Amino acid sequence: MSTTPTTTTSEPTGAPVVALGTPLVGGSHTRTHGHGTAGLEAVEAERAERLAAVREGRLGSVHSWELVTAVDGPGTRLTVFLSGCPLRCLYCHNPDTMEMRRGTDVSADEILAKVARYRGVFRATGGGLTISGGEPLMQPAFVRRLVRGAAAMGVPVAIDTSGFLGAHADDELLDDVDLVLLDVKSGLPDTYRRVTGRELQPTLDLGRRLGARGTRMWVRFVLVPGLTDDPENVAAVADHVVSFGPAVERVEVLPFHQMGRDKWDELGMRYELTDTEPPSPEATEAVREVFRARGLTTF
Numbered sequence: 296m297s298t299t300p301t302t303t304t305s306e307p308t309g310a311p312v313v314a315l316g317t318p319l320v321g322g323s324h325t326r327t328h329g330h331g332t333a334g335l336e337a338v339e340a341e342r343a344e345r346l347a348a349v350r351e352g353r354l355g356s357v358h359s360w361e362l363v364t365a366v367d368g369p370g371t372r373l374t375v376f377l378s379g380c381p382l383r384c385l386y387c388h389n390p391d392t393m394e395m396r397r398g399t400d401v402s403a404d405e406i407l408a409k410v411a412r413y414r415g416v417f418r419a420t421g422g423g424l425t426i427s428g429g430e431p432l433m434q435p436a437f438v439r440r441l442v443r444g445a446a447a448m449g450v451p452v453a454i455d456t457s458g459f460l461g462a463h464a465d466d467e468l469l470d471d472v473d474l475v476l477l478d479v480k481s482g483l484p485d486t487y488r489r490v491t492g493r494e495l496q497p498t499l500d501l502g503r504r505l506g507a508r509g510t511r512m513w514v515r516f517v518l519v520p521g522l523t524d525d526p527e528n529v530a531a532v533a534d535h536v537v538s539f540g541p542a543v544e545r546v547e548v549l550p551f552h553q554m555g556r557d558k559w560d561e562l563g564m565r566y567e568l569t570d571t572e573p574p575s576p577e578a579t580e581a582v583r584e585v586f587r588a589r590g591l592t593t594f
């Protein structure tokens with residue numbers, strides 16, 4: 296999941312959006328029609344090979360990627376946005392990543408080749424690979440392959456997740472992850488459900504598990520007037536974050552914005568926050584103080 300306050304479809308400075316147009320395996324353009332049983336067998340074989348590649352994590356559904364600095368982790372990052380998300384956040388600024396079918400098949404090898412190309416930049420800036428979405432843990436086998444491949448090159452890896460599918464991240468995968476960007480979308484279960492359509496508990500479970508393992512975390516919370524800014528909700532988020540322990544390096548309070556609004560319209564989806572204004576700088580700062588008062592480093 297991404298709460299990064301930028302859109303994910305924009306072209307990054309100096310980096311082209313990856314050529315995602317051609318599915319590597321499968322796709323109707325390669326299908327054989329009108330050749331009787333032989334044609335059908337070829338289609339079936341192609342489908343079986345694609346499923347095997349997805350199951351083994353050789354192939355994933357990818358929305359886009361961009362090269363960014365100062366967001367999604369330290370240094371210069373290659374952020375890969377995977378398609379598919381089980382949440383339906385009312386403020387989502389990338390609703391086009393919600394459905395996995397909207398993504399494009401991309402091989403793990405193709406992404407890892409890009410990681411290899413930027414290795415020098417990552418080393419010079421303290422950056423690395425960030426796997427975001429959507430929700431990356433919708434595709435755990437693919438994430439595992441990317442994480443393993445990057446770690447083998449000595450490139451630090453961050454995962455940007457809501458934590459809802461934290462159970463998909465086993466210890467072996469987490470061993471290769473340097474940083475988890477954990478989005479805590481609300482502190483009260485009812486508010487969390489209203490914001491995301493899902494339950495809060497799995498996020499708390501992942502935060503505490505990461506804390507117990509000592510996996511570094513940057514927690515992110517989006518402040519939405521009238522939705523997440525109730526003092527009780529903010530205090531609950533802060534208390535949960537404290538319960539994750541000292542592995543939490545920082546908390547980022549991100550003011551809500553309307554930058555994703557047009558995408559909801561384009562997708563024909565109902566956007567509920569049309570009349571919601573961004574929080575004032577003072578209100579955002581006041582919320583940051585709630586976290587700081589608990590000893591958390593907050594931006």
Ligand code: SF4
Nearest residue numbers: 296297380384387429
């Ligand atoms: S629905 Fe929520 S978790 Fe999913 S991509 Fe959008 S903001 Fe992220």
